[in-house]
Amino acid sequence: MAAIESNKARIAKRVIEVLEFFDDEHPQATVMDIVRRFDRPQSSTSELLSNLVGLGLLYKDRQTRSYSLTPRAAMLGGAVQPRMVRDGRLVGLIDRLSAQTGLGVAVFSMVGLKAQVCSWRTGTRKLRTANAMGLAGGQQEHLSDSAAGWLLLSTVQQPQRDGMLRRLNAEAAPERRFAFADMVTRVQQCRDTGNATGIAGFGSIADVTAVLLPGLPENQPLAVGFVYEPSDQIDAAALLRTLQDAVARSVSEEAPASAGVQSLFNAA
16 A cells, blocks of 8 residues: 555656746757656656646647647646736746846745745856756755745744754754754844845755745745855845845736726726
């Protein structure tokens, strides 16, 4: 029974890996692209992709034998997401930040005691990381190991937050353990300001400057941030102002649209 459950978990993981493979750098993929990326057997990968085509989650181009995502894949779960996600403003925010700066832009979420790259938009310069795939959607890191993690952790109320920090420290490898009091202060500062700048983590040498997205459920925080390798040309304070202005503009975009809809009903 345990073996059956484990196999189901592996299949579910492989489905998510395939869906997350597609991004601005990989709008299409062949069977071999997926095989090489995740080191999977060709036969089972081909079968999986065919099944996803049958489910309406992938298109298959018969001439190039490549696959791409369908609108159904993009819309799964959209109806029950926060409005910023559901109405596309979050994607628009990522587009705007990427075009404005040329830097990598990430959206981070919290999964238990880990920070996850929920969405990744590559910048004009590739980041150096210990991971051969570089940064990518779905990657996870302990909350204590990245500035985005500190920021997400700051949304948790006390005393649960301190309990999470103690558990993170207890489970960390010796080289990843931290001074508890220092981390408490660091996370509280994130809570007070709603932003964080520091190590990006996820195997990279990069830094991140991130802010929390407003209006989300307390237990479902999201943070958006620039990810960049430190240099004299990077002004973290200026990046923070850019983020804050862009997020504020995205939030304010909701009001005119809502007002327009209401006026149509009033006119009727």
